[in-house]
Amino acid sequence: MSAVYETVIGLEVHVQLLTEEKLFCSDKAEFGALPNTRVCPVCLGLPGALPVLNGQAVDLALRAALALGCEVHETSVFARKNYFYPDLPKGYQITQFELPLATDGSVTVTTDEGERTVRVRRIHMEEDAGKLLHDRVPDQTAVDLNRAGVPLVEIVTEPDLESPAEARAFLVELKQILGYLDVSDCNMEEGSLRVDANVSIRPVGATELGTKTEVKNLNSFSAVAKAIVVEVERQEALLSAGEPVIQQTLLWDEVVGTVRPMRTKEESHDYRYFPEPDLPPLRLDRARIDAARTSLPELPAARRRRFVEQYGLPVYDAGVLTASRATADFFEALADAGTVAKAASNWVMGPLMELANQRGVEVSVLPVTAEGVAELLALVADGTISHGSGKDVLALMTESDRSAAEIVEVEGVVQVADEGLLEGWIHEVIAAHPDEARRYREGEDKLLGFFVGRVMRASQGKADPRRVNGLLRTRL
Numbered sequence: 001m002s003a004v005y006e007t008v009i010g011l012e013v014h015v016q017l018l019t020e021e022k023l024f025c026s027d028k029a030e031f032g033a034l035p036n037t038r039v040c041p042v043c044l045g046l047p048g049a050l051p052v053l054n055g056q057a058v059d060l061a062l063r064a065a066l067a068l069g070c071e072v073h074e075t076s077v078f079a080r081k082n083y084f085y086p087d088l089p090k091g092y093q094i095t096q097f098e099l100p101l102a103t104d105g106s107v108t109v110t111t112d113e114g115e116r117t118v119r120v121r122r123i124h125m126e127e128d129a130g131k132l133l134h135d136r137v138p139d140q141t142a143v144d145l146n147r148a149g150v151p152l153v154e155i156v157t158e159p160d161l162e163s164p165a166e167a168r169a170f171l172v173e174l175k176q177i178l179g180y181l182d183v184s185d186c187n188m189e190e191g192s193l194r195v196d197a198n199v200s201i202r203p204v205g206a207t208e209l210g211t212k213t214e215v216k217n218l219n220s221f222s223a224v225a226k227a228i229v230v231e232v233e234r235q236e237a238l239l240s241a242g243e244p245v246i247q248q249t250l251l252w253d254e255v256v257g258t259v260r261p262m263r264t265k266e267e268s269h270d271y272r273y274f275p276e277p278d279l280p281p282l283r284l285d286r287a288r289i290d291a292a293r294t295s296l297p298e299l300p301a302a303r304r305r306r307f308v309e310q311y312g313l314p315v316y317d318a319g320v321l322t323a324s325r326a327t328a329d330f331f332e333a334l335a336d337a338g339t340v341a342k343a344a345s346n347w348v349m350g351p352l353m354e355l356a357n358q359r360g361v362e363v364s365v366l367p368v369t370a371e372g373v374a375e376l377l378a379l380v381a382d383g384t385i386s387h388g389s390g391k392d393v394l395a396l397m398t399e400s401d402r403s404a405a406e407i408v409e410v411e412g413v414v415q416v417a418d419e420g421l422l423e424g425w426i427h428e429v430i431a432a433h434p435d436e437a438r439r440y441r442e443g444e445d446k447l448l449g450f451f452v453g454r455v456m457r458a459s460q461g462k463a464d465p466r467r468v469n470g471l472l473r474t475r476l
């Protein structure tokens with residue numbers, strides 16, 4: 001980026017709350033149902049149908065607000081945001097406007113550039129709109145209203161982010177926090193997290209903000225970062241040429257890698273907000289707010305710090321292990337069951353995550369318990385089996401409910417440290433490769449690895465590689 005201009009970014013993030021039902025009716029809020037099968041008079045906006053607020057949605061929004069350090073208001077008010085669009089059957093969206101649920105929070109993010117505290121301006125509750133489908137009916141647009149009325153929170157930051165990397169780090173942190181709270185699954189592909197990025201630039205050191213644009217249609221965290229880079233370059237080119245940046249909404253085109261102006265909706269800024277007459281103000285007494293605060297779990301940032309302090313883990317490990325609460329729990333159970341912390345960390349970040357990725361699940365979902373894995377790692381630690389066999393045994397453990405000890409016994413993977421057996425394999429291998437043996441003796445040291453490999457193969461992986469190494473050196 002330029003040395004003349006600095007970048008200013010503010011994010012608006014819509015997050016779908018993990019409720020069973022919609023925000024104002026009892027239709028299921030699930031993703032993926034057949035189009036228009038999760039609708040009723042309330043979310044279709046039929047005359048006379050009245051909204052009733054979903055208490056579970058309020059609880060989740062409240063937890064999110066508190067976890068982001070916001071001040072939660074004892075009274076917040078739902079409002080109608082009026083506009084015409086085919087995905088909005090009522091002709092208005094129920095949202096919160098002048099008196100939102102919560103304001104003035106913050107999230108601290110860390111990047112290579114350092115730490116930054118990003119202020120959260122507000123969090124409010126609102127309902128989602130339906131979804132236009134452009135590819136179902138040839139030459140026509142269809143609408144699926146299953147999503148209409150699904151509960152969201154909108155999280156709005158102050159323009160405190162200064163680079164695409166920081167924007168991305170903010171989103172990663174936010175997703176982790178909301179995941180810890182079970183507030184949302186933040187799945188961008190399914191639309192349960194949507195981000196609009198507001199971007200401006202200004203001369204380095206300027207105190208006033210430049211004119212911003214709002215970039216939409218961002219389908220992944222990397223799209224957010226890429227789109228910001230592209231938009232900043234576009235604005236720099238304009239200002240450098242003495243042309244102004246025009247305040248507008250832009251759409252990110254992932255395929256072409258550019259932004260283009262969005263067709264402006266008519267009167268899009270005249271939403272004629274007014275308080276929703278069919279819903280009373282949302283009142284949360286202090287006791288409910290305080291109880292929600294007390295029930296918050298340890299959050300990712302605190303847990304990262306604790307993992308470094310309590311377990312002496314590298315910052316990197318702490319970051320990987322705490323990315324999801326369930327994985328962090330698994331690691332802690334492993335360490336509590338007696339596995340040395342760094343070994344537990346290596347096994348979770350390595351073999352366990354590999355097995356989990358193969359199945360497209362999290363480590364905690366693998367059909368092994370932390371206690372069972374701890375038992376296996378004890379066998380590796382005391383040399384009963386090698387590290388390599390340990391990985392094989394682990395894989396077998398995920399395929400049946402046999403314990404590590406049973407598998408080791410039945411499969412005969414016990415590590416061979418018996419000198420007689422080792423000598424036998426070594427003798428065979430040296431005899432079979434006289435050429436390599438001569439070259440090794442003449443000084444080609446790196447051939448030792450070749451011999452170790454052959455012996456391991458001859459032993460079907462059961463030889464203790466450290467012993468093999470030592471014995472080979474003397475025999476050769």
Ligand code: ADP
Pocket residue numbers: 008009010011012156157158159160198199200201209210211212
């Ligand atoms: P609007 O009235 O267009 O909705 P707001 O001032 O309410 O604009 O801010 C909406 C979002 O845009 C917020 O996330 C805010 O941080 C961000 N924002 C506001 N001004 C700027 C700016 N000059 N550059 C970058 N982001 C900005």
Ligand code: MG
Pocket residue numbers: 012
């Ligand atoms: Mg806005």
